[in-house]
Amino acid sequence: MKQDSRSGSRASWGRMGAAMCAGAIAATALGAAKPAEGGHPGGGLPQGGVPAALQRLVDEAEIEKLTYCYAEATDTIGRGDLEGGRSRYLQCFTQNAVVAAYYPGDDPNGPPSLISGPSAWADVAKNEFDTAGYTSTQHLNGNVVINVQGNTGTMKTYLQATHVLEANSSVEVAHGWYDDIVVRTPHGWKIAKRTLHLQTFLRVESP
Template identity: 30%
Template sequence: MPPEDIADRLAIQDVLFRYAHALDDRDSQLLRTCFTEDAVCEVGATLVGIDAIIAFAEGVLSGFDVTQHLIANPRTTIHGDRAESVCDLHAQHVTRGAPGGEHYVIGGRYDDSLERTPEGWRIAHRRLRVTWSEGNPAPLTSRLREMRARPQQPG
């Protein structure tokens, strides 16, 4: 494998891992470095554009005391300035004192299309496939209902 292919693979893995850290650290600026400006993210809702992705992440994650997203087993195919990647996800969500249980865990995969930009590799399209879950989903479903009920801000 040529050295530039190795460098691209490492840079793409860095984006995948950076995304998990951004979510768990509630770091919107770091999250912004993971996506193209016009990215699409399918996570139950279809989010279009980096600002929508960040707003959704901030809204959903504010309902948890702590989260830990683990990304594993990335498989990446690179075609010039574009790449396809699939990686496994294990995400722990904790809401201390929640009736029905404090923990909600999901397992699944992210299917990603990435693009090389002047700033480096970025996710252009991400699709979450949840394959299993365990625990109390109520804090998440409650937060999603609250977010849907809020009037959308113009602009």
């Protein structure tokens, strides 16, 4: 997604983002310390001892599903179903998750554009798609790398996204990657912070 305007100073974005992210991760990590009633801190796993190697495989599989959950939610919005996409985002993210974005031309060492909460991000996506005039979108993810450390972890995912302007005529294609901070909650793994890094955003038209 492209974003042509940003409100507020970039320095303010950075300070606010650091505070929101730290609070979001701390809150969800504390919540993960105690399992839901009758459940397990990993979400959906049986009580009792689980071999460490097996637990890691289970964790990584559940975390990887989050990036596909996000893509499905975004493309649901891309097809015009805002509420369907919003509902799906709520399954991918913690309630107080932060979404950050660096667009082509942004200083990668500077503060990103920030949105707080999956519901607000759904509105941003819908506005971006409507403003650009997209009729549908397709987000493809790959090269997923996951690192789990107890109840927190990181995930990096390559991105290729196609935004359809006119079927069989013109599209806009984005390339980049996502950097995620994930946390274990009583309801399973969730994304606490997702940072989008867009390297290119190109318009392609048929001859």
